[in-house]
Amino acid sequence: MPPSNDGKIIRLTIPRLTEERRQELIKIVGKRVEEGKVAIRNIRRDAIEDLRELQSEKLISEDEFYRTKDDIQEITDRFITKMDEIGRDKEQEISEF
Numbered sequence: 001m002p003p004s005n006d007g008k009i010i011r012l013t014i015p016r017l018t019e020e021r022r023q024e025l026i027k028i029v030g031k032r033v034e035e036g037k038v039a040i041r042n043i044r045r046d047a048i049e050d051l052r053e054l055q056s057e058k059l060i061s062e063d064e065f066y067r068t069k070d071d072i073q074e075i076t077d078r079f080i081t082k083m084d085e086i087g088r089d090k091e092q093e094i095s096e097f
Contacts, residue, residue, distance in 0.1 A: 017094075025094050033087035037080050044076040 004011045017025070048069055055065045 022094050026091050029087055029090045029094065033083050036083045040076055040079050040083065044072055047072050 051060070051065055051068055051072075054060045055062065060068070
């Protein structure tokens, strides 16, 4: 259906998603969520490497290293969980329409 224009607003008719297209979009969401989780893990790895470097240079103690490493893991887990929640919400949203 072509766009309609009443002089102020252009109206577009967007067809409903087919089941096939919904499944494609859900796969894309899953892929993006996984990419985000990998990015979060890479940031964790880099942060821990920086901590190891600080420890080897004797700028932080071993206790500080392990305490901060645990904090980094906790933050990582929290963001991974958030990514999973966002992915589930988006998949549900795609499935509903």
